[in-house]
Amino acid sequence: MSLFETFRKGLTKTRDFMTAGINRMAAGLGIFDDDMLDELEMILIQADCGMTASTEAIEAIREHIRQTGDASRQGVLDFLRLTLAGMMTEKQLKIESDRLTIYLMVGVNGTGKTTTAAKLAQRAKNQGFRVMMAAADTFRAAAIEQLKAWGERTQTAVIAHATGADPAAVVFDAIQSARARQTDLLLIDTAGRLHTKRNLMDELAKIRRVIDREASDALVETILVLDATTGQNAIVQARAFHEAIEVTGLAITKLDGNAKGGVAIAVSRETGLPLCLAGLGEDAQDLQDFSRSMFLDALLPDL
């Protein structure tokens, strides 16, 4: 399956939903009137794009229609696509060949940090890199076992301490081992934490400090893992994590399921953070680089 097909398959539900809505609206005259634009706004809101982004997009379309007089289905959809694209930024994650690269996986509980780390390990291995994972979730029951199971499946070394150990110490050890073994990519899996918990956010900042101190020469990406089924709280999450530890990229998981995925647009727009990864299933290979244009192609109806 091509990259696009995988992506598109994941978002089938969303596109079906949008297509049905938009087709229903534009069925009559083939042009959009004011009420239809209101309805289009609601479709965006229902896809979890959020109030701000949805309203802004529709306002832009209204202005576009005023200026060009083009309210055709094609014209409106083209412009919607442009507008939404303008709200998102994307970035491709790199792995350096001449120095250590570290991906720090962070996020609230249950979003898919561990699974995404494993997927990244699999991908980097396939590309011929030397990979290692660090089990810095020392809190959740069997979190370490889960990462170790992924380590076996992807044949990746896992650095782990016992449950309850200091996660910063795990990270310290992992960086030392990564250096000793000339690792290219070190993936650090951390415990899920709600952004509202000060002590847990402080713990993350401490991990970040260890990385800065012990691997100041490394390329470090701090990846916030967001669950695509999340509603407006995702924006708050992104802001809080960014404020605490400076996020450098977003991974949107579970795009293969029920989610409409609009939250990707909302979060990127509100925070300016780039979208890097798309999680499309529970297996090691179910990962894609986030592509704005593919995302929108998959999201919006065919013209």
Next chain:
Amino acid sequence: MALFENLSSRLSRITDAMRGRSRVTEKDIKDMMREIRLALLEADVHYQVVKDLSAEISDKARGAEVLQSLTPGQQVVKIVHEALIHVLGEEEKLTVSPTGFTVIMLYGLQGAGKTTTAAKLALYLKDRGKKPMLVSTDVHRPAAQEQLQILAEQVGVDSYINPDEKSALTLAKEGEERARYMMCDTLIIDTAGRMTVDDQLMEELKAINQALNPDERLLVVDAMIGQEAVGIAQAFESRIGLDGFIMTKLDGDARGGSALSIRRMTGKPIKMMGTGEKVNDLEAFHPDRLASRILGMGDVLTLIEKASEAFDQDQAEKTLERLKANTFTMQDMLEQLEQIQGMGSMKEMLSMVPGLGRKLGDVDIDEKDLLRTRAIIQSMTRQERDNPRILNASRRRRIARGCGLEVQDVNRVVRRYDDMMKMMKQFGMLGQGGKRRRGRMPLSGLGF
């Protein structure tokens, strides 16, 4: 910090503009309804539910007395709050099978909190004299069964897992056999996470449902979930059957609007609320509190309960009484500050109060600040502490001298007190919305 405004401040913009005019226009109502819709959508309430509710609320709000009242904004908030409480319905007990062997099945999306909740429920039942057993049927997520086993040990109940078994159905059946053999009276089935669009996984769940015929089929849903919540609940309901739901991760600042949507669109009750990662973080559902939360009006009761957990009941009771009676003094404020300080992070506490963070943004409570505040309040006379309104300029100067600080510092403390009072007035009003809760003390137990 707070991204979204609460309904009250949203409405006050409109009602402020109305002041001085003798008539409330249809447009005023329309504007207010728009704000209500926005507030609900921001809380992730399903679009259709927002539409229906706003029509109902708008009818009620047209009642003349609402708009003739002194604070129309608050009156409207009250109407909305009550409408939400009504939709959310009453607390409902878990079903106990008359056969003496109750089967509870938990299902939901990946990462929603099913496994954690299964363990929490087991502990909850065990604490109430039941003998539950946990069985994992998760053959998909790595180490999911080990996770359940560890949690079962933590809460001290029996569990059945078999990581080598590839069939979820077999695990469920063997779990039931084991539970009966062990003379357990309740079997809690933990299942793998699944999207309702995944036919294969839905069939797996259906098979377990048919074979074990659970008394309770509970959807575990993350408080952070967006618009899709209703579709998911309806899909589970039609394909498997749904008896109620448990909302998790309510210890964060997500508004949890999906609770309203699911309840409204499926008619199924909320059974419990998950409020933390630990096995005892399970609470009974209180409609009035959840309604306040959805409206971003904070959850002052939870705040007080949390305080009373860490400190003595008397103190909390006193605070609650004073909040209600509107006799909250400087002395109370000092005690409050000290309590909250003792509990760790003020921000963390306040984060339970969506919409409040921003309001209290400049009320940052650090160590030094607390010491200063304490010094200032201690330099006040008894009379001043009980009735800060008498704090005129010369009294403030005297207090500043008394504690070696500036008058501005004293002013700041007084302003903070005023802010708190304003906040509490808001809650005071809301507290009356949930009549049933009044008089019931924090931590009076989770009772079925």
